[in-house]
Amino acid sequence: MSAIDYLLLMVLMALTTAVTRSFFFLLADSRMPPWLQHALGYVPAIALAAIIAPDLLMSGGQLAINPSNAKLLAGIAATIFFLLTRHLISTLAFGMAVFTLLRLFAPAL
């Protein structure tokens, strides 16, 4: 990506931040219809899931739902840890620790 393209992209991305965050600052007098409120509620989770799923479930371009997939195992461990603690930073530390240990000490997996 050229420097100009990259800067253009950064401007566009900054706009998505500004416009979404200030949406009901700008439309402060209007009320959201309930169906839209519902729809907006689940879009971010779906967008994020679509992004992370390939990294967790695939390895080298192939489906890898098996115990030799260190990212999948670490992801599952991190999910359980997060559900128990609800703490993002410690979940990150825990997940990375599991991932690193699996990579270092179970390379045959």
Added chain:
Amino acid sequence: MDSLQAEQAAREKAAFWDGVRISAPTMPGLVAWGAVTGMVLVQSGLSVWQAIVMTLMVYAGSAQLAVLPLIMAGAPVWLIFLTALLVNFRFIIFSAVVGPHFAHLHWTRRLWYGYFNADLVMAFFPQRFPQHTLAKPTGKLGYFTGLAMPTWCSWQLGSLIGILLASQIPRDWGIGFAGTLVLLGLTIPLIVNRATLAGVIVASAVSVAASGLPYRLGLVVAMLAGIATSVTIDRITVSATDQEQGKS
């Protein structure tokens, strides 16, 4: 008149420091999260200046992490933009909580303040100013700034530390996976009902199945499939609830 204005300014100032005080305990965590994000940006392949420009301009961690694989895969600008937009959609909900309190300001100032209405600000603001305080503007700008300014500073400080440290860390440590874990931790609390869960499962499956499509277009297909699933299940659930209520 002057004394009234001075009194007003003193109130805003007091509210500002209230905001700083109440959000202070969360700032170390924010610095750490910023540092991880900054590190991931560089470890995933952005140059130091690209990462700095992104951090300072975009100021939205999850969108920044989400677009990384797309930038690295050479996806078209419109697709990367669309992805950032969809990931940022949750901010529209946040803005509905805080935005109405600033309806009296000029639209340029509303856009400006809105840009700084990050997750933490949205979490703290309504604790002091719930919906029934809408008509009373006193202290709101001060309090909002007292939350937003430390939030921005902590995030940027952490990000810059991470970006500059990243080159000291070997690539094969797999720090990039931290980005996926952060996104995972942000996704789980957003799965608030069955409709969302179903959409998440469908989007994940389709994203994997369609990952071979060029320009990461599989991502768009996956998001559309997930949203369609959630909307459909939402409709069915709502109409079922309506029927039950009709019976009783």
